[in-house]
Amino acid sequence: MTNTTVAQRVSVIGLGAMGTALAKALLAGGHEVTVWNRTPARAEALAADGAQVAASSAEAMAAADLVILCVLDDAAVREHLEPAAAQVRGKVVVNLTTTSPEQARALGRWAAAQQVELIDGGIMAVPEMIGGPAAFVLYSGASAGFERFRAVLELFGRAEFVGADLGAAAMYDVSILGGMYAMFAAFRQGGAMVRSTGGSAARLAALMGPFLQAMASLLEGYAPGIDNPADYVQQQSDEFTAAAIDLIDKSAAESGNPTQLYTVLRDGLTGL
Template sequence: MVDQTAAQTVSVIGLGAMGTALAKALLAGGHQVTVWNRTRERAEALVADGAKVAAGPAEAMAAADLVILCVLDDAAVREHLEPAAAHVRGRVVVNLTTTTPEQARSLGRWAAVNEVTLIDGGIMAVPEMIGGPAAFVLYSGAAAAFDRYRAVLESFGRAEFVGEDLGASAMYDVAILGGMYAMFAAFAQGGAMVRTTGGSAARLAELMAPFLQAMATTLAAQAPGIDTPADFVPTQSNEFTAAAIDLIDKSAVESGTPTELYGALRRALTGL
């Protein structure tokens, strides 16, 4: 059993802005960190903070019990991990590279064949937030390994385990990001609309942000409508919602800024 309060040996593969932030958080937590990056200068920049630089990804993986990957994409994960299979056998690998749910599951099948314990993760933060109170990371996969290394993973921010399906963290990740981009799209459209009345997007932001924050608190109340729809009684009918969105869409047309956004929202929210 790993002592969660003790320093652990951890390797970080990939030192872009996010990977560097992860490595620095681990070093700040007192862990023994080995790093590797394709551009060696980025790795050497961490030596002053106490990191050891490996000559290659396989050497880095062999140096630690816990291996963290934060690289460009799934192809890069495979490029670094698969040739080093013998070096990670019996170890725990945490993949914090952004991938699709099925890519995470596929890597899990490779890991099972090669006796690697795999945890997939989705980082809900920008590099500057890592280690701070607002950062959190989603994890899925090997629950026992997550519990074993949870204290180490919390060096990055709040650690949220969302299920043993390796695709779960990626799915929660893209679902949350989808909400963010939908909000950004609605703000961009709204900004264009209010400008036709002499207003500004800056003023809209002042008014919209607190309203959206208040509306976000109602998500938990809406969740049963998705999880257990047969037992859910909505506070607002689909017909009412459709009519409200139609009015918004008509206003966009009248303003000379027509968009397909509201039609998509109408279909997604009401099915009408």
Template sequence: MTNQAAAQRVSVIGLGAMGTALAKALLAGGHEVTVWNRTPARAEALVADGARVATSSAEALTAADLLIVCVLDDAAVREHLEPVAARLRGRTVVNLTTTTPEQARSSGRWARAAGVELIDGGIMAIPDMIGGPGAFVLYSGAGAAFARYRSVLELFGAAEFVGEDLGAAAMYDVSILGGMYAMFAAFHQGGAMVRTTGGTAARLAELMTPFLQAMATTLTAQAPGIDTPAEYVQPQSDEFTAAAIDLIDKSAAESGNPTELYGGLRRTLVGR
């Protein structure tokens, strides 16, 4: 990650665990940071690091050129931005609040009408990871603004721009999280199954982790089957995949742990 050559004026709205981590990364990077939070005590905790505390979100939003918003939800974003729309013209807003893709696009329509450059983001890290080598953040929307402030945004983690469609970052975000939760669900299901043989979920984790890590490396090879299916030659037939999933499903039932998980996987992977 690189540092911005000249200090930027940046405001951070929302100081939960993640917003606080973002503000700390900006301060460590040498930027002039104004912060605001609904609970003032959270904001004051950053003063020792050099932050200036605003008395209102409106004050914070108009105190800088780059505005980072990390609040509860889409409604909270609008609550803070819309009343000061006229004063935000020409500024760049980076919304790191978790929203749906369509909520991000709706915010984009509002931003265009207000003359605001909007970047939507999806943080692929927990607060303790911010600024570290394992963190990355997905961004979409105003490409020129992203390029202008990229070195600032890289203070949070690797900055991955995924397209001008404002919904793109949110869509990549939820897709990645979907893979994570599918893995968690399969592990929980498998843990219950192996315990019926006297095994343990702990032992399953030891065996499953390196296997899944190896399988993850095949995702790139599978991508053409989704992007350009007409040209893709499957390494494994749908019939084989369906039979394998049916066998797992039957084994789950035999263990006394029937589930709808594998039926959903079968429909997703082979379409029936």
């Protein structure tokens, strides 16, 4: 922790693999960390590193100025947060549990009624990446609370505030994950296709990886076509794209691996 960083009182509710990684990052940053988990044994290693272990989630929330939740789902968030309204009133609560955009907004309505500054977050990393250069976390909601604790949140990875709408972080999160899963689905399909010619998925991965990285650099160029479609002149016509996807689909069938994947891509990209 630098000389200009003030130690903060932070509580972490939920000590699964991700919650534990978050707590460790906070401890390494020199903050006063209180933890709670439904299974107390998971807190033992953190206690050895200097964390205080609370007897209940409400007790943990009472001990901090910044409360971080990283639990199973929206129901678990409400299970712990709503009965502790008095303990979190006037505080900043960061919900890093994966929820839908509307669940985040609904929790925000509850938080506003309880005078709680709520921030919703989406972690774009696996636990092993927390605190590393490739990790980043999306945040939305209470901008003042975010700025107040930005230095703390930066311990997890690059902190990206994406808007005052509490659903914004979740929507960016699922949109990014959608791109990831689409890539994995295409790779799985392609792996099956190249094997029909005696190739291997391993060789495909070696060839596809660098190509996709280069293609990813083109995303910013496509963004104006979505943000300002009336003023955008696309470089490749829908007809060309549709024909290319049709050829890929035909090749998949010829390989003995027909799929609906390319029909979905064709509809999503061209509407033809």
